[in-house]
Amino acid sequence: xxxxxxxxxxxxxxxxxxxxxxxxxxxxxxxxxxxxxxxxxxxxxxxxxxxxxxxxxxxxxxxxxxxxxxxxxxxxxxxxxxxxxxxxxxxxxxxxxxxxxxxxxxxxxxxxxxxxx
Amino acid sequence: xxxxxxxxxxxxxxxxxxxxxxxxxxxxxxxxxxxxxxxxxxxxxxxxxxxxxxxxxxxxxxxxxxxxxxxxxxxxxxxxxxxxxxxxxxxxxxxxxxxxxxxxxxxxxxxx
Numbered sequence: 579x580x581x582x583x584x585x586x587x588x589x590x591x592x593x594x595x596x597x598x599x600x601x602x603x604x605x606x607x608x609x610x611x612x613x614x615x616x617x618x619x620x621x622x623x624x625x626x627x628x629x630x631x632x633x634x635x636x637x638x639x640x641x642x643x644x645x646x647x648x649x650x651x652x653x654x655x656x657x658x659x660x661x662x663x664x665x666x667x668x669x670x671x672x673x674x675x676x677x678x679x680x681x682x683x684x685x686x687x688x689x690x691x692x693x694x695x
Numbered sequence: 696x697x698x699x700x701x702x703x704x705x706x707x708x709x710x711x712x713x714x715x716x717x718x719x720x721x722x723x724x725x726x727x728x729x730x731x732x733x734x735x736x737x738x739x740x741x742x743x744x745x746x747x748x749x750x751x752x753x754x755x756x757x758x759x760x761x762x763x764x765x766x767x768x769x770x771x772x773x774x775x776x777x778x779x780x781x782x783x784x785x786x787x788x789x790x791x792x793x794x795x796x797x798x799x800x801x802x803x804x805x806x807x
Contacts (some may be wrong), residue, residue, distance in 0.1 A: 582737075613795065623738070623786065623798035669737050675793070681726060682751065683796060685737030 580605045580672050584686035591660045592694050598645075599655045599689045601670030611673040612646065612653045613683065618666040626668070629653065657691075665693045697721070699799035701787050707805045708777055715773045716802045720789030727770050728796060729762055730786040731755065738786055744770060777806045 581604045591597035603612070614626040629637045629646050636644050641658045657664055670686040700719040708714050720727045726745050730738035741760070742752045746767035764770040774781055784803050788796040
């Protein structure tokens with residue numbers, strides 16, 4: 579079974595600065611998706627960014643980018659020019675593309691990001 | 696796209712009672728998922744449907760839990776004989792096949 583580990587329960591960043599959230603995962607599969615989801619206090623989970631494992635190029639969405647290291651099974655999220663609205667829980671998630679478990683997401687335990695003035 | 700809708704937002708029930716939650720997915724989405732999230736944890740997979748077929752159930756889904764999606768549209772999750780350990784946020788999500796999941800706001804269950 580796949581596991582996702584987020585070793586930083588809490589992180590803090592000053593407004594306009596850059597922060598990196600860490601995520602590692604364990605799998606024996608070669609093809610899968612990785613995601614970062616954001617869950618603000620209003621609690622709806624929102625997709626931030628996704629990465630297909632077969633792509634070597636790191637995904638980027640505006641101020642959000644990832645550092646995907648397939649061999650190391652690492653998938654970190656970098657938030658540039660942090661804004662107050664970025665404050666939330668961030669979850670890393672893994673999605674298999676094989677067999678009967680193909681559709682479900684496996685989540686990490688989350689990192690709470692605080693943004694200070 | 697009106698988003699994934701979940702009702703009720705909050706449910707308080709006494710131990711031993713039955714509860715039912717409803718999820719209305721995004722209309723063109725054929726897959727629907729249920730997750731459970733406890734405080735300070737990431738969501739845990741419970742079950743998912745493709746159209747009306749329930750394709751996978753987690754071992755977390757005990758015999759007291761049942762989910763249906765009778766016409767491939769909305770879904771219900773019922774918990775019978777609730778226990779205090781059932782207190783959690785129940786999240787519903789939908790997708791088109793393996794496209795990214797869209798989540799609802801969740802139903803927070805408190806069992807007293």
